[in-house]
Amino acid sequence: MRVARARLDEVLVDPSPDFDAALDRAGRGPLRAGLAEVLQVNLGRLCNMTCRHCHVDAGPDGHDQMMSAETVEACLALLDRGAFHTLDVTGGAPELHPRFTYLVEQAAARGRHVIDRCNLTVLLLPRCRDLPAWLASLGVEVVASLPHYRPRNTDAQRGEGTFKRSIEALRLLNAVGYGSGDPRRRLTLMSNPAGAFLGGAQYALEREWRASLEKEHGVRFDRLLVLNNMPIARFFDWLVASGNLEAYVRRLVTAFNPAAVQGLMCKTTLSVGWDGTLYDCDFNQMLELPLRTADGAGARVATVDPVALSGRRIVTARHCFGCTAGCGSSCGGATS
């Protein structure tokens, strides 16, 4: 059984800074949700990799934390009840879940935009060899995590040989039409810094990445998203072990950017945990901070009224500074 990870609030000695106070000072608080437009479903913690920065704490031993078939059905029913334009499927490696193809097919048949958050290397497993063509046939957007266009930076985070395998997987995606500008074959790359520093400017980096991947490897993609590493789960452990925790949190706090608040993903996303519990975002999910309805109760995917969740106060803590630092950071990349 896994042990719940420590939170920043439990570890940092200094009681300041407080995220809600920072929002108030900037005239942006309290943080409230709008109407949920994106349903993010975490199918569980099973993954073929064990990356150093993983905020999900996923790995090959994640079999005991996988979404049940009933909860997958409840997610589809929620998709029907709400005003969601997008189903965002994540994990672990969501492709390893036995109901992944069913969930994606059903959402696509309902006319929803579907995102597969893919670690790339999973596409090389024999059981996944037909996935690229299948994803392309349904118009699924592939959001692929690749820490860096330099092999050593990627391998340092994800393990020796990961970059080479990622390039191989990107070529498979390119071969079925991903990365060519076709909106029904959108290939998005997602990058995060290799250490205790912030992500760079997304648009400038995109040019740099495009030039390098095309020239060095003949690989094309449609857009680049840049994330800050969140001080939670495995990255949190690394910050503690390397003595970088206090300095990294200070960096995030100092870089607080009020303009990044409006685009925070928690304002328009509902996140479903593998056991059907609802959260304001994937990060809160990993910290076991469930969303709170107006009367202070939690919510389950099978019974929630998504419209009634609009206007609720979002559950925040100090890790939220990771989303408002610099250009901002979310599953959709920079927020300002």
Ligand code: SF4
């Ligand atoms: S970061 Fe992604 S690929 Fe790496 S272990 Fe976590 S879920 Fe798996």
Ligand code: SF4
């Ligand atoms: S971690 Fe980020 S997305 Fe989640 S509640 Fe905090 S600010 Fe919102």
